Amino acid sequence: MNDSSQNHHAKRKLIIAIDGPAGAGKSTIASRLARKLGYANLESGAMYRALALKAIDKDASFDDEDGLTKLAQNSRIRLEPTMGGNRTLLDGHDISSRIRERDVTEAASRVSVHPRVREWMVARQREMGEGGGVVMEGRDIGTKVFPDADLKIFLDADPVVREQRRMEQQRVKGEVAAGLAAELRERDRRDRTRAVSPLVAAKDAVVIDSTQLSEDEVAARVEELVKKKLNQRD
Ligand code: DC
Numbered sequence: 391m392n393d394s395s396q397n398h399h400a401k402r403k404l405i406i407a408i409d410g411p412a413g414a415g416k417s418t419i420a421s422r423l424a425r426k427l428g429y430a431n432l433e434s435g436a437m438y439r440a441l442a443l444k445a446i447d448k449d450a451s452f453d454d455e456d457g458l459t460k461l462a463q464n465s466r467i468r469l470e471p472t473m474g475g476n477r478t479l480l481d482g483h484d485i486s487s488r489i490r491e492r493d494v495t496e497a498a499s500r501v502s503v504h505p506r507v508r509e510w511m512v513a514r515q516r517e518m519g520e521g522g523g524v525v526m527e528g529r530d531i532g533t534k535v536f537p538d539a540d541l542k543i544f545l546d547a548d549p550v551v552r553e554q555r556r557m558e559q560q561r562v563k564g565e566v567a568a569g570l571a572a573e574l575r576e577r578d579r580r581d582r583t584r585a586v587s588p589l590v591a592a593k594d595a596v597v598i599d600s601t602q603l604s605e606d607e608v609a610a611r612v613e614e615l616v617k618k619k620l621n622q623r624d
Contacts, residue, residue: 403429403523404619405538407531408612410545411578411589413552415600415608419545420527421475422609427525427616430471434515434528434535435498436478439489440467441507442497444480452500459506469518492573499577503584508534529581532592541619543612544591548601549575 406429408420417433424431441462442452450457470477478486488494501507508530515535519526526535532542547555553571560567581589591597596615600608 402623403521404540404616405519405522405536406525406616407536407539407542407592407595408525408527408545409529409532409542409589409591409595411529411547411549411552411581412574413556414545414547415555415605416527416545418605419543419608419612420525422605423612423616424471424525425473426613427523429523429525430518431476432469432471432515432518432524432526433476433478434511434526434531436469436476436486436489437467437511437514438502438507439494439498440478440480440485441465441511442501443485443489443494445501446493446497452497455504455506458501458504459510462507462510467514492570496573496577499580502529503580503586505586508586529589530587532595533590534587537592540623541615542592542595543615544595544597545608546591546597546599548599549578551601 404427406423408416410416420433421431423429441458444450444461444465445452445458448461450461452458466479466481468479470479476486477484478489489498502511512530512535515526515528515531518524519536528535532539532544553574556574557567557570560570598608598611603611
């Protein structure tokens with residue numbers, strides 16, 4: 391890399407979208423890539439999880455679009471990318487671990503079907519990422535949040551493998567994995583069939599199937615794509 395291309399990179403940081411279903415390895419790859427590039431890793435799912443937690447705490451119905459939209463509008467949801475991982479703050483409180491629990495996971499998938507809730511989330515996500523220098527992961531980043539993202543990756547894997555990965559993560563945390571596979575399948579179904587911004591690969595996304603790939607192999611492919619993109623822009 392010569393000096394001028396380095397300057398160029400310094401000036402124009404990419405927006406990288408990583409979408410895909412749960413258990414495909416998005417979070418791991420996104421945080422690894424962000425660390426490598428010195429970019430912010432913004433996990434959009436954490437925002438839906440934060441709203442879901444607020445709905446649980448306030449005893450709000452997951453089916454009440456109006457109520458949930460108002461709840462979102464009256465919330466301060468912040469993603470704080472730190473070197474040690476991402477923190478999620480809701481109204482000033484660190485909820486990073488709580489939002490990984492199963493009740494919140496299930497609720498997040500339900501609150502995220504509502505168009506007006508999504509509108510609010512998408513607006514916040516655009517504000518956070520529009521300056522570039524971000525790896526944003528989710529379900530609709532390449533299709534809706536940043537349709538002009540510099541690079542779009544759709545990370546997929548066989549459902550059985552995704553279920554096994556989730557169960558292993560649960561086991562490592564020392565938590566019960568019973569029923570997890572069925573829950574994951576149901577969330578998948580909901581994410582893929584909702585009327586607004588369903589989980590689907592953008593037409594110009596590079597689809598990577600991680601079923602047979604190790605984390606290092608996926609990371610190497612993604613890094614190769616980023617390198618190409620940076621070179622193209624020189
Ligand atoms: O990625 P995750 O498992 O933390 O996401 C939690 C839920 O939020 C998931 O069921 C779908 C929803 N979600 C979404 O609809 N759009 C996004 N961009 C990110 C997540």
